[in-house]
Amino acid sequence: MTARPIANEHPPTSGSPNGGSDHNRAQRLFVEQLTLTDFRNFASARLNLDGRPVVLVGDNGAGKTSLLEAVSLLGAGQGLRSRPYKELARHGGRGGWAIAGKVASGGETVPLGTGFGLAGDEDRASRNVRIAGKESSSNALANHVKVVWLIPAMDGLFTGPASERRRFLDRLMLAVDPKMRTPRARFERAMRQRNRLFQLHEGSPSLFAGLEEQMAETGTAIAAARLDAVSRLAALIEASKESLMQGLFPWASLALAGTLEADLMDGSAVEVEDAYRERLAVTRERDRAAQRTLEGPHRSDLVVSHGPSERPAEICSSGEQKALLLGLILSQAALITELDGAAPLILLDEVAAHLDATRREALFSEIFRLGAQAWMTGTEASVFASMTPKAQIFGVNCGTISD
Ligand SMILES: Nc1ncnc2c1ncn2[C@@H]1O[C@H](COP(=O)(O)OP(=O)(O)OP(=O)(O)O)[C@@H](O)[C@H]1O
Numbered sequence: 498m499t500a501r502p503i504a505n506e507h508p509p510t511s512g513s514p515n516g517g518s519d520h521n522r523a524q525r526l527f528v529e530q531l532t533l534t535d536f537r538n539f540a541s542a543r544l545n546l547d548g549r550p551v552v553l554v555g556d557n558g559a560g561k562t563s564l565l566e567a568v569s570l571l572g573a574g575q576g577l578r579s580r581p582y583k584e585l586a587r588h589g590g591r592g593g594w595a596i597a598g599k600v601a602s603g604g605e606t607v608p609l610g611t612g613f614g615l616a617g618d619e620d621r622a623s624r625n626v627r628i629a630g631k632e633s634s635s636n637a638l639a640n641h642v643k644v645v646w647l648i649p650a651m652d653g654l655f656t657g658p659a660s661e662r663r664r665f666l667d668r669l670m671l672a673v674d675p676k677m678r679t680p681r682a683r684f685e686r687a688m689r690q691r692n693r694l695f696q697l698h699e700g701s702p703s704l705f706a707g708l709e710e711q712m713a714e715t716g717t718a719i720a721a722a723r724l725d726a727v728s729r730l731a732a733l734i735e736a737s738k739e740s741l742m743q744g745l746f747p748w749a750s751l752a753l754a755g756t757l758e759a760d761l762m763d764g765s766a767v768e769v770e771d772a773y774r775e776r777l778a779v780t781r782e783r784d785r786a787a788q789r790t791l792e793g794p795h796r797s798d799l800v801v802s803h804g805p806s807e808r809p810a811e812i813c814s815s816g817e818q819k820a821l822l823l824g825l826i827l828s829q830a831a832l833i834t835e836l837d838g839a840a841p842l843i844l845l846d847e848v849a850a851h852l853d854a855t856r857r858e859a860l861f862s863e864i865f866r867l868g869a870q871a872w873m874t875g876t877e878a879s880v881f882a883s884m885t886p887k888a889q890i891f892g893v894n895c896g897t898i899s900d
């Protein structure tokens with residue numbers, strides 16, 4: 498599969514699909530209150546906050562990552578570790594969990610709540626969500642909260658399986674265009690059904706044609722939205738690469754590898770959709786033998802290179818990869834800020850301690866420049882000394898939180 502470099506067709510001040518503009522720049526997004534019940538190692542805990550960055554300091558196993566995970570669940574999706582909701586319930590608790598948040602968003606305080614397994618719904622795979630007291634879908638959380646994160650599990654993003662990079666890519670796509678959650682879910686569903694027909698040796702031609710029609714329509718929309726999101730991010734990186742974190746972090750050069758994404762660079766969406774539908778029809782026998790769909794947006798990959806050296810990220814040193822990833826996350830946060838007029842919540846788990854003092858200060862300055870409520874964790878308070886009093890620092894200890 499060939500990777501096509503992404504053209505920078507979006508000027509850095511391009512308009513927003515979400516209707517963001519400068520006048521609401523003052524409408525910052527931040528968590529004002531976070532309450533946990535039976536969530537991981539927290540039986541019950543509450544944090545009252547203002548808009549400043551949040552620092553969580555505590556020993557290994559204290560509950561710092563758990564708190565970041567709780568914050569990530571105030572946004573749409575499955576949270577930063579994507580673990581089954583059942584696993585998040587505190588051992589020895591009531592078998593479920595709840596997170597309540599008051600979030601400053603869009604100039605008002607929005608009460609948000611989410612939970613699982615406490616209302617006799619243990620058999621459900623999804624979580625409950627309430628927004629301003631009304632039952633809602635987790636997708637709707639994206640209207641109020643955007644979150645980006647960097648966690649130790651992402652250290653191998655460039656060297657690990659493409660599926661992880663695709664998840665990263667789709668989070669970017671969904672941050673730029675939250676409406677894409679529906680076509681993404683429809684594509685997955687239709688493809689799962691098609692694969693199942695192969696495995697069961699079933700399916701009439703018309704059944705296949707119906708599923709392939711849905712896959713072609715939604716798959717092309719996904720590829721187009723990915724291209725749009727990546728080209729916006731590439732444009733932002735291009736415009737800010739010299740100044741990115743004071744020039745102390747390498748900038749990323751981005752490309753997308755994927756048949757539909759490549760076709761869209763040469764043809765119209767209608768042509769690409771028609772061609773994909775036809776290819777799905779003619780490759781049924783091949784896919785039946787493999788018992789799965791071998792071509793589509795579920796096979797695409799985000800190809801990242803170290804911009805200054807043009808080396809593929811996967812052969813960069815582990816330090817270079819970490820720096821590249823941190824730069825990429827902050828560029829993603831800057832893109833969301835530009836589009837929405839408010840910076841997303843930025844969750845940085847165990848990031849600061851790995852940086853030398855100069856780079857750490859560059860990271861802190863970037864967070865203040867964006868106006869983001871970043872949430873940072875560490876085992877040593879001294880790492881964050883220069884942030885006081887511009888940050889709110891809490892101690893975390895065996896599932897309790899102290900000022
Ligand atoms: N469902 C659960 N019920 C109770 N405890 C849990 C549950 N899931 C995880 N834990 C425990 O919660 C504790 C806190 O985990 P967490 O990952 O938040 O710690 P941490 O402060 O980030 O530690 P580290 O510095 O090592 O990353 C750990 O001891 C973990 O084993």
Ligand SMILES: [Mg+2]
Binds near residue numbers: 561562563846
């Ligand atoms: Mg941790």
